[in-house]
Amino acid sequence: MNDLYKLLENADNYLKEDNEPPEDLILELKNMVQDGGYIGMAQINPIAGDIEYNAKKIAKYIKFANKINLESLVFPELALMGYPIEDTIDRHPVIVSENVKWLKGLARISENTIIIVGFVEPRNCFEGKKYYNSVAVLQNGKIQGIVRKSLLPTYSEFNDYRYIEPSNVSGCQAPSLLGTGKSSEQSSKLYNGYGISICEDCWNDDEFFERKLYDINPIKDMAAENPKLFINCSASPTRAKKEQLKHNMISFIASKYKIPFVYVNQVGAIDNISFDGTSRMYDSNGKLIARAKSFDEQLMIVNPYKNIGKIYPLTKGLEKSLTEQKVFTLEYESDLERTYKTIIQGVRDYFKKCGFKRAVLGLSGGLDSSVCAVLMADAIGKENVFGVSMPSHITSSESKSDAEELANNLGINFDEASIKDMINTTTQCLNGLFDKVETKWGKYYDCKTSSFTNTPNNIYPSFTPDNIQARSRAMFLWGISNEFASCIPIATSDKSELYMGYATINGDMSGGFAPIADVPKTKLFAFARWLNENREVKNAIPEAIILKKPGAELAINPKTGKPLIAEDALMPYEFLDEIIWRIENKNESYNDFLNTEFVYEKHENISKEQKVEWLNKFYRRMSTALYKWSILPPSVIVEARSINKYDYHQPITSSHINYKGVGEEYINAALD
């Protein structure tokens, strides 16, 4: 059947470019599927809330499916609205009534091909939430049935229960119920023999999962009627549920019930969440028969009754089940292609969906900004990226030349602009101001007297000069963003530094988008090497950049007389990244860390005092970083867990949490 997929790819290219495929191509395809039983899987990239854009895109595929006379055409969850839409539908209910109008418009253009398309269904009643997360079944000009989501993921990046009422009825219900908020069991839960479910609805098999999150199981309910096919409309991001888990689970369900399974997933990014697509079909033995592309819109056609399909290659790393990784490791290699595509799609869609076209970023000659430059060039085009080297009095000549070499290798725009004058003037202005403030306020806090004093009483150096540099650079970048149309600055902070609050407010952590905010430092080194080896233009990142020890070049280390190295100010990145990984993946705490060996300890001899010092520093710094997390620019969720606002909520004022834990004796003494 290779011919079918060659023709289909050809047609798909027309559809993706918003063109109608030529008539002869349509006829040829129609001919190839004339024996019936072919199902279209429309893996599309919607814009959240842009009903008209989404409806027009959906209509294009419907008309094509009508023309070649497919049995059915399946779209992702909430295809008409885009997922997630969050509270927008609560505050602006007009977009829900609009999405129903457009749904009816789509129903009118439906013909013999069954169309299965996700939308937000209003509930005009006096019980429960205002909406269902529904799928409509369209055929012959009419809405023929509706399916409503029963299991509502409300954790990590999912917030379904904030605005969606769970359905207590599985499978297909009568179209007359649409919008009423009423539900009723039909004589059959199936439509045309299809058992249709929505995303999380199929994630609750009590034999497959150790932890059963919900009481009900729509798949089991529908299986009782022996459907000829399971169809699941999804919007499942690349990270929280990993490919391996998804594959095993769907395969398990198909073989358990001896029913083929068609799974259609959303692709593209909405704000911080990147969806990988990778739609697929399994036969009734649970064997993978078809799998669409990852990170790309695609119309895939399968025949589940004759086991016809094509398996496109999986993006490397998608198959890796991060949730099953039991220990921290520095072997990132296998996840780097997925990391790359996740970020590229995240950046590209954010720019496209917001209407931005260009980006400016500071190039320090360091790892973070270099990797960001590569990613931006690949995501939005090298001509649309401007790298600016902004040396201060501390910046080494190597840093400047490394930055320029990188820019030349990438072919992005580049210039140098010294911030020395700005630093001098700002420092002078600030010192004048500080002198004034000092006459009324002490600089330091004296714990003994609970008062402020101008007598230095601690050993912390002042970060003010460092921050002036970082903020001056941000001033330059935001200036370009203001002056040049459709351009935003890029924040280059990485995950390890964000955990430590090692980024300057209104400085390097500010920007319109933060591409690598969820990539830990040790992974960034591997990522830089991967980029050098796997991009068309090899070795864009100069070796010197990868080899040098990270440091912001904002201050001089008094001990060495050279720019301060970040690891001296923090702790070894390898140790830091393992703490982060263990918190996010294993929910471990202080005592767990203290009492187990770190990878770093396997090759470096460190004293218990040293370890305690680093752990204390970690918790102290993380506590004060919570505020910074709350003002972090939009970024892409990459890892299994993150500190992204979309994914993780922690009150800033909960920073006094005692992570160490205490014993019963301590408690009794404290309460007595």
Add this chain to the structure above:
Amino acid sequence: MNDLYKLLENADNYLKEDNEPPEDLILELKNMVQDGGYIGMAQINPIAGDIEYNAKKIAKYIKFANKINLESLVFPELALMGYPIEDTIDRHPVIVSENVKWLKGLARISENTIIIVGFVEPRNCFEGKKYYNSVAVLQNGKIQGIVRKSLLPTYSEFNDYRYIEPSNVSGCQAPSLLGTGKSSEQSSKLYNGYGISICEDCWNDDEFFERKLYDINPIKDMAAENPKLFINCSASPTRAKKEQLKHNMISFIASKYKIPFVYVNQVGAIDNISFDGTSRMYDSNGKLIARAKSFDEQLMIVNPYKNIGKIYPLTKGLEKSLTEQKVFTLEYESDLERTYKTIIQGVRDYFKKCGFKRAVLGLSGGLDSSVCAVLMADAIGKENVFGVSMPSHITSSESKSDAEELANNLGINFDEASIKDMINTTTQCLNGLFDKVETKWGKYYDCKTSSFTNTPNNIYPSFTPDNIQARSRAMFLWGISNEFASCIPIATSDKSELYMGYATINGDMSGGFAPIADVPKTKLFAFARWLNENREVKNAIPEAIILKKPGAELAINPKTGKPLIAEDALMPYEFLDEIIWRIENKNESYNDFLNTEFVYEKHENISKEQKVEWLNKFYRRMSTALYKWSILPPSVIVEARSINKYDYHQPITSSHINYKGVGEEYINAALD
């Protein structure tokens, strides 16, 4: 019983200051309540996640209750953990095991008095979420029973279902179930005749509410056993459910079931959410017998069997049911005391719980910064506030003298620091950089050719000079924050401007806290007058500041030659604030606005074209403001609805939402 409350207030002052009340006072109180039936309502202010701090506070009240031999002592929802704690307990489960340890410690110090205290209960099982939101009943050294929350609010500022499993059993269960995740109906749902529920559990009466959000009703379940008393442990913020509604509802329930009702609420602020306390007791006729103070920790004692209690005055505005306000009005007077206390508590607790002591803010001589200065002085003490006037070449001499007069009136620290040098240097540096960038990039976007050009083709003025001023000021303020211990800068943006994105990134919208981010401009004028009349020192805000038209003094209006007025750049604030109010309170949209009369239109003749222009401008500006909302500093939720991240989630990329709505014909044409 006035004597009881006089003595109690005396004892309460000791408890609040962490001191033990003197023995003679305790004896006198014990004597007064010796006939039994007295219940303590401990309206406390916990720190989220700081189990040790919370446990010690709780223990203090328990020991006092033991000493005077109360029948029982009731704490708020999650008293031991603080509410909300959000995903923190998912990522750092150690604090949950810690809270159980401390709960057991509290049980050990319990004696004859029944202690009812909220905590997070782990669920060590393989079904559902990992935790219950529970209340423990402690007596005679042991945990005697547990009550679990059934109804989980998951909307606006509430996210319970993200980490909490709803209980399917109402009322008291056996202590042996603690931590098991198992539940079972007991022979009685009551403990000592109490029907105990947790917050939202009592918010689902199908006779009282038009919309019933949940299927079950724990109050009704427990009423079947005819309890002698309903007890509800709450953490209910001042805004989402208004006092009038709460009063009517609890009164309704008490009289419906003919059972007295004791309601204990959390007080204090956790991040952006301010809890008003205002705990109360109703008799079996639904009559209010006791009501604690608002916005203050307090131990209140009541006797529900003898209708003994005291009604403390309600903060004005709390009684106002904002959700029932049917139309937009400029009459803010009745809500200003509540607004004041909500913000003061929000600021004070954020500073206290994060460990900050001082604040610095720019004083422009305008309304926003003036109101913020007053609030900061009242919240953290005038000696801890530094106001800096930072004039540029545009700043008028009136602005400078107004700012100084305000500072003097308030008694806060004040100085002036010109930003002219910084602006000059920055402008020079930036112009040099722009020249370089311009050689490679066009400044303007030409829609016709889809390309960038350096030929000006639009009429929008450049905001770069304005933003340089705003960012220079922020640089000064963050500099002080860096250099002086325990100090953060204050962001002075108001709600109307935030809706319009009329605030500079890294400029006036940046800061450690934003006190008035949820106060619309028209309300701020009323608020300024209220502050002038109601604070101890009258008329702190000079009349000239209230009378002048708001404008950022960042640019000159080419038409008038004077600094640009904000309303010229935006639209009349009165019109703008009505749009915002209608969206947030009535969920109205474009066509609703177009087809109904605004308050502004009642006294000003505006053409339909003018109205359309303002509405279009509103949606255009709001769409691009979504990003700015996402990086807004912590602030206090004040109004019925807000754009606070804690309260409202909208994807930034959903900015293309078509709020206008289209007709069937348009849709059919578009899809054909």
